[in-house]
Amino acid sequence: MESTALESLIEMGFPQNRAEKALALTGNQGIESAMDWLVEHENDPDVDEPYVPPPGHVLSSEEPPEGRTPESLQSGADPMLETLPAEENRRPLSEEEKREQTKRMMELIAQKQREREEREKRETIEREKQRRKQGQELSLIRQKLQEDEMKKLAEERRREKLEEKLAKQRVREKIERDKAERAKKFGGNCSAASPVSTIPEPATAAPVPSSPSQEPPVKREYDQCRIQVRLLDGTSLTQTFQAKEQLAAVRLYVELNRKDNGEEPFNLLTTFPRRVFTEEDMEKPLQELGLVPSAVLIVAKKGSS
Template identity: 30%
Template sequence: MAGDKETLLSMGFDPARVDWALRATNNRGLQPAMDHIIENEGKPVPDPSAAAPSTSTGEPMDVDGDDEDEEALRSLMRTQTSASGAVEEAKSIKCSECGKIFKNTALANFHAEKSGHDQFEESTEDIKPLTEEEKKQKLAELREKMAAKRSVKSEQEAKEARANEAIRRKSGKDVGKLKEEMQAKELVKQAEQKRREKLEDAKAKAAVKAQIEADKKARAEKAAKEKALREGQPIIDTATGASTASGGTTPSSSGSAAKETRLQIRMASGGTPYTTTLSSEATLREVAEFLAGQTLDVDVETVTFAQNFPRKTFSRDHFNKTLRELGLTPSAVLIAS
């Protein structure tokens, strides 16, 4: 009915749902329409063209196949035999279980589906239309029910949102922790790379210095031999420390006067010793640079040296002193650690 539709629209219901409710209840009143809207809240509105076919009386057919039950309900509405034998017209249908009265079979069937009640009887009671006061009361009840449903739905959505946020935060923490671990590993890798580059650089510098010393030694020997030949003096063999003339020998140089020092360097951790020959004027730091050029296990800035015979330990203060000053000429054995 136009009045029921306008009332429902004034309540703020969607026009499509209002039409659906009035159509489903066969325009039987405001209360059935409101009940229908509440029961089907959240369900999609069906296409009106796909609505169930109706009977010749304009009432919906039973799509579930309960034709016999519906026919029995209709027969109850047609007539009723009173105790005096008079025939009275049935004006409504009454639910024997809860006592509610319905105007037609459609509303009775709707109540049966909603409540599960299946005991009905005919009634001669006439259902009066709702007064304005009753309409307001029903409207208030409907709004209260809808507000309660919205509150429950809102609380559920808030709960889901909190759960999703907790999952998101946990995921963010896990990702952050993984990134930190990867960054830490990358820093360790970079530090190791820098250390290797530093050792390689020290090794290259030591090799260059060793080559320079060898070149200086070769040039000095050549110049000494040429000078001796020009002046007719004995030629000194730097390897043996012996000097030779055309028919004789000269005594070897003393240890403190030796120009070169032969070194054997052993690692405190064991392994094959390293041997080299350096100028007696070379510093202990140059010895450390030579050793760093031979193995990555030695750092020039941290390595220390010791001598077993005589027992002696060289500190960092000795690194700028020459091998001659340290008494390591003409040969010595050092322990590196």
């Protein structure tokens, strides 16, 4: 029996279904074409399924095959035999020729595998480049988002500081208006004309009652309160406030007018009776805190005894 391309592929170790399919799908153009197809499609899930020719290739029993005439059928001459590749009509191969052919085909398979590995390696390198490029783009996007967030936080802090500054300015203006109203009411021109930081004390201030025995027998309602504040360096500030003003106005007055170069937070307290005023007390009027008509407050650092 003559050795065919199918037998050669089977001898090389390929399953029969694969060999038949490779030869059929390459148009029976030889072993090399079939080998190329097998290398390219060795991982196909249906590579081992039997080859089924398309229905259009089934020859009709009533019609002679394409390329053959009735005369050729009667005479027994088959033109297809004349067009068969020389590989199909050659003499049987010897064992040495079969080994040489198998060796050549195996080298071809190895070459095809190397080419495929080289191609896969290039594709892997290209995918890695794309992955790194995408990673860099994502990193730039995250960095931009962080910068935008930091700018937003900085803008919010600037806005908060501006609002706090405006709030202090409003309180300062309110104190100055109250001073002007008091000066107008009691005829004092010095406090109305001077800023808060340079307010001189009246030379003829009324004496402060030092004991309950000096109070008038009839209890009276005071509209104003004279507050003396002793600072950390031994100096003092004296100012007159409305009895209904909050203690926070006194603290703001001290912050704006103290000359002891103190910037640390401080508490206000009284000695007799001893009382340390809290943040809740800052919202209470001076009259409710018992500081009317006059009182002495002491400035102390927060946390000190």
